[in-house]
Amino acid sequence: MLSKSQISLVTSLQHKKFRREQGLFLVEGYKSIIEFAGSPYQIHTIYHTPDVGPKLLNLSRNINFQEISINELQKISALKTPADALATVYMPQDTDLLQADLKNKFTLVLDGVQDPGNMGTIIRTADWFGISRLICSEDTVDVYNPKVVQATMGSLARMTVNYTDLSTVLTNSSLQVYGALLNGQNIYHTDFGSEGLIVMGNEGNGIRPEIEKLITKAVTIPKLGGAESLNVAIATAIFCSEAAGKLSK
Amino acid sequence: MLSKSQISLVTSLQHKKFRREQGLFLVEGYKSIIEFAGSPYQIHTIYHTPDVGPKLLNLSRNINFQEISINELQKISALKTPADALATVYMPQDTDLLQADLKNKFTLVLDGVQDPGNMGTIIRTADWFGISRLICSEDTVDVYNPKVVQATMGSLARMTVNYTDLSTVLTNSSLQVYGALLNGQNIYHTDFGSEGLIVMGNEGNGIRPEIEKLITKAVTIPKLGGAESLNVAIATAIFCSEAAGKLSK
Structure with a gap:
């Protein structure tokens, strides 16, 4: 009772x-x-x-x-x-984000993703591709929102998540900073190597101008048909696939 | 009023x-x-x-x-x-599905996808990648369901959709039939060429055994992390990306 x-x-x-x-x-x-x-x-x-x-x-x-x-x-x-x-x-203690933790792997960076379902699906997808760290802007939806937790299907248990000022992280990083932008390099011609930060933007507005300035390689999923845009969870999945998935034997 | x-x-x-x-x-x-x-x-x-x-x-x-x-x-x-x-x-008249309509392009085939949000996202994603035809099993969610229409963000207007018996379509096709299955060929080592049918299954149960028999090339998105599965709209997006996206210049 x-x-x-x-x-x-x-x-x-x-x-x-x-x-x-x-x-x-x-x-x-x-x-x-x-x-x-x-x-x-x-x-x-x-x-x-x-x-x-x-x-x-x-x-x-x-x-x-x-x-x-x-x-x-x-x-x-x-x-x-x-x-x-x-x-x-x-809830886990906030852990410090050390630049050394970002080496030799891919990390997703979310700039203002708002929808809990998108966030949960992003975590589930990242986990499938072996990406285990997420860095979020302070205004990104809370990963402990019940709808997010639900949509991760348990994958949140394997994900380290930091909420922080993205400008500071990206400025201090020596890694390549890939960003999902229009008019970037064709993603299918992009060599992601084996490490880097991958920045995805807000559902409606994309990546903020001040964050966009810190991107070292703009990358685009080419549009071959009529849709105006891709859902952010879908776009993130294609980035995970091209960067991390490709490393599979 | x-x-x-x-x-x-x-x-x-x-x-x-x-x-x-x-x-x-x-x-x-x-x-x-x-x-x-x-x-x-x-x-x-x-x-x-x-x-x-x-x-x-x-x-x-x-x-x-x-x-x-x-x-x-x-x-x-x-x-x-x-x-x-x-x-x-x-609603448009049901159009006949001619085998000639399937040549020189990729077509998605959905075997029992149930969730309206997934269905809408699949249509929006397919439209982005220039895929304009969807063949659905009779028990797949109705594309004219308001939640599906909403999630397509207008892309439904550019999509031809047939509800039909998948066994008949796949049996009569001379094209390669790719299927999202476990233990198939690594998708990143798969050459999709420039045409074919891509079969995706139900959220919980995947592709039905009787449809699986008609698949000529089983393809797998390799799992590199801990997630038990990928959302069907995410998996479909990665298939669209590998098959159609790759053809972008």
Whole structure:
């Protein structure tokens, strides 16, 4: 049986302000929870329906478990159709971003991506291609937004995310800074090598002028048909594919 | 002022059954409506707020225009946040699918894609890469679903879509049939040439076994990280990029 204060705490985590205050965020669904349980993230409590209890009990004993009914789950879930379990998970400490961490790999840099579904899909796609770090401008959508977490399908558990001033990071970097821009080099003729930063812009406005100045190689996905633009998650996927995917044997 | 029967007609078009009965579907937003007005599609009526009236009046005189308030638009819109205009558009006649139409180009074949957002994004992406035909299994989500139309951002106006029995089409085709499958050839080592059918499967279950049998070249996007799968719209984009995008100069 859930107490009023539990319901109030969990539902408050749908809002960024309360996530910061409590230092917790929501992960829903058994499969995603398992991914977080097997990662450096620390789970606080798992609220689960009777159906998934036995499966979950194989997890660490440092986690609180509470069996609840599907009606109770509905009350605390951020989803229209709740899954089978919901976990409250500790937000990691902000980690310093060291330039050395960016060497010998590709890192995605997001300048103001707003849509939670796009953000989640970007994380899931980056994870598929073995990209494990994301650097976001301060106004990029919060990765701990329940809709983002949901759309990552567990991939957030494997992603290191920094929110920071992009100008500082890009100015201090000795790496190639690729940017998705119009009138850049054809992406299919671009040699990405084996490391670099890949900057993607906001859904409507693209990359900000002050960030665009710091891009060392403008790259374009050539338009062969009539669409005015590509969705940012789709464009990011094509960059991940061309840069990281190509390195597959 | 909208009549009750107008409200009832327009809102009924959110349902496939009534779209088929009326032979009409909904397009929302000035920018998308302009794309359909400049295509072979025939628009029935444009309901518009006072703000966009003058712009729209440059369109063909064979279209009915009706100025309505934003409150009235809210009543007939399928969107949470209605745009500035809504059009009812005639559904095209089913066209025969001729094998000759598939030569010298790439065509997407969707086997049971269910999510309207995925479907819309697939159409928008295909349109970017100059792919203008989609062949769908009968159980694939209806392209005239308002959520699909919305997500295509006007690209549906440039796409020919057939719903048909995929087995028949693939059996009769002399073209290469590429399929997104596990354990296929690495997509980055695949030469797509300049024509062929590209089969993508359902979000959860992939391509049906009876369709898989008809694939002549299984192709895989190699997994370099931890994600269990790629979203189907993302996977489709990478196939479009590798097959059609590569042909860009």
